[in-house]
Amino acid sequence: MAPAPAEAVTRLSDRPDPVPGDVWQEAAKHYDEKQLSGLPVAVTTVNVWNRLDAATNQVAGAWG
Numbered sequence: 001m002a003p004a005p006a007e008a009v010t011r012l013s014d015r016p017d018p019v020p021g022d023v024w025q026e027a028a029k030h031y032d033e034k035q036l037s038g039l040p041v042a043v044t045t046v047n048v049w050n051r052l053d054a055a056t057n058q059v060a061g062a063w064g
Helices: 003-010 021-028 033-055
Strands: none
Touching: 003 021, 003 033, 021 033
16 A cells, blocks of 8 residues: 555665666556556655754644
């Protein structure tokens, strides 16, 4: 399901093949092609915001 591809896309440096085919094959059992193609976009978008928060010492969700 989505947690495995999301984790793989997020943790690219942990292994030589960061997002192996079997991760996508398993996810394809639960999502159609359109949903699978949107998954990396959604994950990387969240990752960008998390990295910006970390880099600027912001607490996610703590708005003024």
